[in-house]
Amino acid sequence: MKVADLEGLALDYWVARSLHDFVREIQFTDSGETVAIRGNDRGRPWDGRFTPTTSWDAAAVVLERARRLEMRERSEEGPAHCVAEFEGGRGTVEGRADSVRVALLRAFVESRFGDSVGEMLHEPQMLVGDKARRIGETSAGDTFEDVPSPDGHIGDIQSPPRP
Numbered sequence: 547m548k549v550a551d552l553e554g555l556a557l558d559y560w561v562a563r564s565l566h567d568f569v570r571e572i573q574f575t576d577s578g579e580t581v582a583i584r585g586n587d588r589g590r591p592w593d594g595r596f597t598p599t600t601s602w603d604a605a606a607v608v609l610e611r612a613r614r615l616e617m618r619e620r621s622e623e624g625p626a627h628c629v630a631e632f633e634g635g636r637g638t639v640e641g642r643a644d645s646v647r648v649a650l651l652r653a654f655v656e657s658r659f660g661d662s663v664g665e666m667l668h669e670p671q672m673l674v675g676d677k678a679r680r681i682g683e684t685s686a687g688d689t690f691e692d693v694p695s696p697d698g699h700i701g702d703i704q705s706p707p708r709p
Contacts, residue, residue, distance in 0.1 A: 547663055549656045550641075553648065554599055555579060559666050561598050561651050564658040565607060566673045567634070568592075571681070573670045598651055605647050608654045614638070617646045625649070632657045 552560055558581040562569050569585040575595060583596040587607055598605040609615070614631040628641040628649035635657030641649040655663065658676065671678040 547665070549652055549659070549661055549663060552652060552655065552663070553643075555581065556666050557599050557648065557651055557655070558597055560655045560659070560663050561608065562596055563663075563673065563676070563678060564655050566676050568607065569596075569673050571670065571672050572678070574668060578668065599648060602647065605651060608632075608650060611654070615650075617650065619646055620644055628653045630654070630657070634658075636660070 547556070549560070559572065562572050562581055562583050565583075565585070565587075568587040569583045569592075571584040573582045573584075574580065575582045581596045582594055584593045586592070588610075596604055598608060611633045612630050613633060614629075616629040618627045620626040625642045625644060626646045626649045628646060629638060630641070630650065630653045631638050632654055635654075637657075639653045639656045641651070641653030641656065643649040643652060667678050667680065670681050672681050673679075
């Protein structure tokens, strides 16, 4: 799919995929209509919905990676336009859209993947560099602490009961 045509859920997904220095896992919530991520961005943990197409708070992680940025709002002459260069990107890229936020996000995805991307992997996944690897639902929770068990598990070393 051409990056210039990405919008909504697909653009949110590819922005998350482009943030492989930050995002560890991508999942989908709200019956598959929203991207959710787990990761740590420069010391700030993120575990939840990730909607940069509708939120400047989420899109700020892209802005923070810009080395050079020129943006122009949509006008009668044409769509919103963004010319940018990003940390770890492929040089200067351009994005166009109905809003400067979407133009910025398209430019960011293009800086990571070029002018086209593959199909969206619409299931839980772990990012390893710029590659996504499917994870099962059961393995998605493996990154969290185990739920306490009063009986313990085989191999657990438990302290003796207190008097």
